Amino acid sequence: GENVEQHPSTLSVQEGDSAVIKCTYSDSASNYFPWYKQELGKRPQLIIDIRSNVGEKKDQRIAVTLNKTAKHFSLHITETQPEDSAVYFCAALYNFNKFYFGSGTKLNVKP
């Protein structure tokens, strides 16, 4: 299967600063990479995704970049707010059907 690694495991930033979370994947055939935000005890919520034929995608304060050659993709959050505090997971679609998740990053935005 696919192996997805995610860094850092915890990230603390000051409100208004940017946050960057990075993931790498092992299977070059993976072609779809979503990012999820999960608050304690709740379901993961899709916040942004990127397909393999695109290098970057932006949605307001959130952006994702993908480097297929290096097999890594990153989540960028600008102008962070306290409500951005949560655990973020990256994922990669393997074999067109299965998603494998990174280990998660706990983001703490300090007011």
Added chain:
Amino acid sequence: GAVVSQHPSRVICKSGTSVKIECRSLDFQATTMFWYRQFPKQSLMLMATSNEGSKATYEQGVEKDKFLINHASLTLSTLTVTSAHPEDSSFYICSARDLRGGASGNQPQHFGDGTRLSIL
């Protein structure tokens, strides 16, 4: 948007009890659903892929006789934790993909609310 419903949200029971968890796609048909397990402060670990009308596909290390999966219809998959023990206590969450836009492989999955299972 696509909605996945999971029930129950919380189960507390004695060791040795079997527990059934239901996952339903409410406004779309899902030929495939996924079951994950999440320990506190850890990632979602894929347990198995539930296939409508056929046997589930289990990930390496997951006991198929322990975690029985049934996908009898296009909108319902069930996970039964048989003879549950304290080590089975965890957060179980299902997901399904809405492929109405085409089965190109690039559709996100939608998660249920999860089931917190506590075995005493």
